[in-house]
Amino acid sequence: MAVPPLSQGAGYGVVIGLGALFAIVVVGISRSLVRYAGISRDAEEFSVARRSLGTGLTAAAVISSWTWSTTLLSSVSTAYNYGVAGAMLYASGNCTQIVLFSTLAIQLKRRAPSVHTYLELVRIRFGTLPHFTYIFFALATNILVCSSVLLGGAAAINSITGMNTYAALFLLPASVVAYTLRGGLRSTILADYLHTVIIFIILFILWLRAYATFPEIGSPAAMYDLLVRAQRNINVEGNYQGSVLTLKTEGGQYFAWLSALEYTGVVFLDASFHQKGVAAMPEAAFPGYLIGGLAWFSIPFCLATTAGLAALALETAYPGFPTYPNRIPKADVSAGLVLPYAAQALLGKGGSAAVLLLMFMSCTSAISAQMVGVSTVVSYDIFKTYFRPTIGADKLLRVNQYVVAGFGLFAAAFASLLHGIGLDLGIIYNLTGIFTGAGLSPLIFIFFDTRLHPAVVFPGIWINFASGVAVWLSLAYHRSGVVNLESVGGVVPCLAGCGTGIGVGLVLSLLSVFFFPREFAWERIPEILEQQHREQVARVTKEPVAAIAGEGKTESINSTDPRSQLEIIENDPAYNKARLDRFFKIAVASSLTIFVVITIIWPFSLYRDYVFTRNFFQGWVIVSFIWAILAFVGVGIFPLVQGIPVAKTILFNLRNKVKNGGREQGEGTVSPGAEKASEGQSNSSFVA
Numbered sequence: 001m002a003v004p005p006l007s008q009g010a011g012y013g014v015v016i017g018l019g020a021l022f023a024i025v026v027v028g029i030s031r032s033l034v035r036y037a038g039i040s041r042d043a044e045e046f047s048v049a050r051r052s053l054g055t056g057l058t059a060a061a062v063i064s065s066w067t068w069s070t071t072l073l074s075s076v077s078t079a080y081n082y083g084v085a086g087a088m089l090y091a092s093g094n095c096t097q098i099v100l101f102s103t104l105a106i107q108l109k110r111r112a113p114s115v116h117t118y119l120e121l122v123r124i125r126f127g128t129l130p131h132f133t134y135i136f137f138a139l140a141t142n143i144l145v146c147s148s149v150l151l152g153g154a155a156a157i158n159s160i161t162g163m164n165t166y167a168a169l170f171l172l173p174a175s176v177v178a179y180t181l182r183g184g185l186r187s188t189i190l191a192d193y194l195h196t197v198i199i200f201i202i203l204f205i206l207w208l209r210a211y212a213t214f215p216e217i218g219s220p221a222a223m224y225d226l227l228v229r230a231q232r233n234i235n236v237e238g239n240y241q242g243s244v245l246t247l248k249t250e251g252g253q254y255f256a257w258l259s260a261l262e263y264t265g266v267v268f269l270d271a272s273f274h275q276k277g278v279a280a281m282p283e284a285a286f287p288g289y290l291i292g293g294l295a296w297f298s299i300p301f302c303l304a305t306t307a308g309l310a311a312l313a314l315e316t317a318y319p320g321f322p323t324y325p326n327r328i329p330k331a332d333v334s335a336g337l338v339l340p341y342a343a344q345a346l347l348g349k350g351g352s353a354a355v356l357l358l359m360f361m362s363c364t365s366a367i368s369a370q371m372v373g374v375s376t377v378v379s380y381d382i383f384k385t386y387f388r389p390t391i392g393a394d395k396l397l398r399v400n401q402y403v404v405a406g407f408g409l410f411a412a413a414f415a416s417l418l419h420g421i422g423l424d425l426g427i428i429y430n431l432t433g434i435f436t437g438a439g440l441s442p443l444i445f446i447f448f449d450t451r452l453h454p455a456v457v458f459p460g461i462w463i464n465f466a467s468g469v470a471v472w473l474s475l476a477y478h479r480s481g482v483v484n485l486e487s488v489g490g491v492v493p494c495l496a497g498c499g500t501g502i503g504v505g506l507v508l509s510l511l512s513v514f515f516f517p518r519e520f521a522w523e524r525i526p527e528i529l530e531q532q533h534r535e536q537v538a539r540v541t542k543e544p545v546a547a548i549a550g551e552g553k554t555e556s557i558n559s560t561d562p563r564s565q566l567e568i569i570e571n572d573p574a575y576n577k578a579r580l581d582r583f584f585k586i587a588v589a590s591s592l593t594i595f596v597v598i599t600i601i602w603p604f605s606l607y608r609d610y611v612f613t614r615n616f617f618q619g620w621v622i623v624s625f626i627w628a629i630l631a632f633v634g635v636g637i638f639p640l641v642q643g644i645p646v647a648k649t650i651l652f653n654l655r656n657k658v659k660n661g662g663r664e665q666g667e668g669t670v671s672p673g674a675e676k677a678s679e680g681q682s683n684s685s686f687v688a
């Protein structure tokens with residue numbers, strides 16, 4: 001590994017200092033919203049932001065919770081491995097599941113608008129064992145995601161500053177816990193927004209440096225020439241003519257399909273994505289996911305087309321490249337270090353500092369979303385459901401907070417364990433699908449079909465999982481003659497294992513739907529909720545169910561209870577059935593179109609015996625930059641514009657406070673004059 005360009009002090013300074021600064025800023029904004037914009041603090045606000053997010057913040061939340069350190073590091077490594085195709089295929093393989101997810105978000109609003117997590121829907125439909133099965137796979141997904149985010153981030157920080165990897169693994173989550181504890185979903189989204197803006201700014205700087213001002217490159221045409229020259233030492237196995245300038249890539253395709261499948265599993269099973277769908281207003285869910293997904297595409301596409309190709313062009317040609325005159329060692333590529341090396345070559349210490357910032361931003365924004373997701377699952381799906389069914393909103397908020405702190409510690413310890421046994425970002429990235437594939441097919445049927453048999457969920461998902469593991473390990477052994485970290489982390493065995501889990505689940509689901517249907521009526525949800533609630537209370541209080549029923553349901557209802565949410569939502573015109581049906585149709589049509597265009601037509605129309613010409617390459621690079629600019633408008637500027645009414649409300653109330661000599665009108669008070677502004681709350685993405 002090359003000598004770290006920055007000091008350890010810089011590493012600790014960013015991770016601890018910037019962490020503290022972010023915590024202060026975000027807690028400050030969060031307090032202002034409570035004091036001056038009428039936002040209250042309880043479990044409902046903590047977990048689903050009162051289901052009030054507008055389009056802008058939903059989009060910002062989606063892009064930032066999908067922009068992991070893994071995204072930045074792996075996309076650049078993939079471009080380094082497979083050339084221009086790697087950048088494009090990383091982006092396309094990981095983008096469309098976000099857009100496709102918008103259909104699940106709307107469907108949940110149409111069919112089960114009162115739930116906080118999709119796991120509640122599983123329980124309503126199938127009961128306890130299927131519920132626990134999905135809780136297991138949902139939490140496994142969160143743990144794998146956090147591990148890969150932390151492992152990639154800590155490895156990069158270690159290579160840039162020499163900071164101890166274990167220290168980075170523990171300090172990165174620590175700074176997130178502070179503001180997540182305080183504000184829950186809304187404050188993590190506000191922090192995410194700030195992170196995303198900074199990530200885009202650094203992306204623009206890198207692109208402009210590589211393609212406009214860097215003396216060794218300086219233009220897309222010069223990059224092309226350097227790549228052609230570098231090609232003399234490079235033969236990418238499986239690429240047309242071994243070229244880094246073709247989209248015909250076998251290895252890149254395997255990688256893209258592994259990404260598409262395993263990360264569809266991640267997005268659909270990870271409670272934090274559903275949570276943002278739940279938190280979005282009905283009219284904001286689809287456009288929020290659409291803008292977020294398309295904007296996200298630009299980050300790996302533009303970044304990898306810049307840094308991944310710059311690394312290929314410079315590593316053996318430019319003495320300022322950290323590994324010059326050698327190619328980057330394989331282990332460093334797998335650990336995700338191509339991005340820090342390229343940034344250092346392009347911008348010197350400034351580039352290393354930029355990547356350090358990128359790592360901090362992307363790790364903390366992803367981890368905060370994961371923390372809120374996990375805390376919501378543990379508090380609502382485990383604690384409230386099985387231990388304290390009548391718990392109030394305030395007490396549930398406490399549980400949420402304990403879980404946030406506990407999960408932060410657990411994630412750091414687990415990632416340290418993986419680091420200790422030699423698992424790096426590349427291996428975790430590949431094997432994630434073994435865990436996320438098993439539950440994917442049944443989940444799609446749970447959302448979109450009413451005939452699934454409970455046995456397909458339990459024990460069905462365990463059968464899918466066991467089949468996936470068997471195929472994965474056998475193929476690893478068959479290809480390498482040995483089962484070790486290297487063989488089980490290979491793309492092909494992992495793709496086969498993930499595909500098997502999904503495929504077996506699909507076959508079982510179809511068999512059940514066509515031959516053993518178990519009809520479910522969505523209209524029965526209120527009745528089932530009531531019955532399940534009575535059973536939970538009876539189990540905890542050890543009273544007969546009939547006695548609980550005699551108490552009358554309102555006595556044990558509070559704002560965290562899906563039954564009360566159902567009543568609120570039923571009276572909300574935003575949840576009008578015809579309106580939701582229309583959103584659903586638009587979401588299905590648009591997301592399928594985007595899937596077909598971005599994942600099938602675009603890459604496969606160019607999957608031919610073709611090496612980019614200089615002109616084509618220039619156009620390609622310019623498109624990557626324009627896409628990033630449009631994305632910034634969507635997720636950087638649009639949320640700000642939508643937030644203006646709430647900013648006005650806060651300023652109005654602050655001014656009143658100053659006029660009244662520091663006396664407040666009361667916490668959460670919105671003055672009459674400002675009410676007009678806060679009417680925009682439902683449209684305003686900063687509160688809303």
Ligand SMILES: NC(N)=O
Pocket residue numbers: 066067068070071072094263
């Ligand atoms: N978020 C991903 N898959 O990079």
